[in-house]
Amino acid sequence: MQPTLLILAAGMASRYGSLKQIQQFGPSGETIIDYSIYDAIRAGFGKIVFIIRKDFEAEFREIFEPKLKGRVAVDYVYQEMDAYLNGYPVPADRTKPWGTAHAVLCAKDAINEPFAVINGDDFYGRDSFEKMAAFLNSACKPAVYSVVGYELGKTISEHGSVSRGVCAADAAGNLAAINERTKVYKDGDQIVYEDADGSKHPLDANTPVSMNFWGFHPSVFELSQQLFRDFLEKDGDKPKSEFFIPIVVDHFIKNKLGVVNVLPCAAQWFGVTYKEDAPGVQTSLSALVESGEYPNNLWK
Template sequence: MMPILIIMAAGMASRYGSLKQIASFGPSKETMLEYAIYDAIKAGFNKVVFIIRSSFADEFKEIFEPKLRGRIAIAYVYQELHNAMEGVAVPATRTKPWGTGHALLCARPAVNEPFAIINADDFYGYDTFAKAAHFLQTECNAQTHANIGFILSQTLSEYGSVSRGVCTTNAAGLLTSITERTNIYPTENGIVYEEDGVQHPLAPDTTVSMNCWCFHPSVFQYATVAFRAFLAAHKEEPKTEFYIPSLADGLLQSGAASIRLIRTNARWFGVTYKEDAPFVQQNLDALIATGAYPPNLWGVLV
């Protein structure tokens, strides 16, 4: 069974200032997520599911369908406030969807096979998708999921703080915990995360999640229960989000399944802030110069 790639592209990119999901970075106007899809096709994925907002669906489809048609199967699901709420009313104070864990649940109607799920605005590299595809085709089952882990020092932005899932493992290479840290940044004394105004150090070689997860579809059952519990505790908090790392940590602590940490040395870069764009373009240009990617991913005139 060939694996599916789910791309979370519903965010409104408040820190970036525009819809970075459709922003051009490659020399032939390629978006970041196109490089992920290119690598995923090469690694053996045969379907991509886009999680988007209905408000920009037409524009999104107009950009991507001509490029991807005939190369990989495409499906769309929509992350809106009311989706996957299991009959729970949306509070009037809530103005945006409930986070990456909610996005995962919104994809449920389109997914029946083992899948990888990623962010739309991150560059993961071919090694990430090759390792994800191998795991999904050979090891993934209802009791065994995986995360592709990156080196913290290679995942920071020079222009502001970032959120990362900080991973710990046992001797067998299985995750024992993953903790979402939402305010990580470098200082003169090293990398820190800030919580309640207090800085806490993080080692540069800490393994972190970049939201590249490999799941068996049975995860949807656990996620539904976990999201219901989240809503019961936090639905009146207008900015609190239901994160995939928090969901995964709950899965671990419950003993319902194990999660392998598969490390990659792939170079990560992303577009959290507008100022990141030139750095991203420089990295893509360098990869194209080495032959890792063609100057025009799809051979389509734009």
């Protein structure tokens, strides 16, 4: 059975104002998601599942269905505020979605095979999809998950700070810990992360970081459901609390439920954290098209 690619896109409308404006970066109007799907199909993924908000389903289908019809199976899942709450009442002041691990949990009924998770607005590169497909096809098990580890220096924005999951790997190349650093940036010649109190800590440019490109066995759904219940009890009443994928992964590792392989990747990441990042993304994609890595029109 071919692996599935789960694309987290439920937050996209709020970031872009409207889906019609999903930014076109490629020479034939391609979005960043188009490149991810193209790379996934050529790496051997058999199905694409989009996690979206129900209120922009029609627009979303309009953008992607004509391109993907006949090329790959496509499914849509909604990240709704009341999904998988098991009777827990949605707090009246809650407007923020419950986070990336909740988004993954919402796909429980759509996925029965090993699958990868990515963000909708990050460019990951062909190499990472090939490594992930190889892992999902041959090594993924209920006790073996994976994450693509990018080199920190290749994932920094020139236009401000970024959030990165800083990975520590053990001698066997498995994830020992992942720490979410919410303010990482270039400070002169070095890269630093800043704590809530404003103190700065240097990070090596070669440090592996997660860009939210995960490889999971479907067993992760049951674990996530259990941990989401715990999360709601502890933090459900905080209007900005979020149930992130690293919370699930951290529990999986610390409770010795299995291992998470770090798949090293030397690709240059790029994405649109700030609107000022957009011209750089366009330039980078043009260079990849010119070098023959991608055709001038992905879906022709």
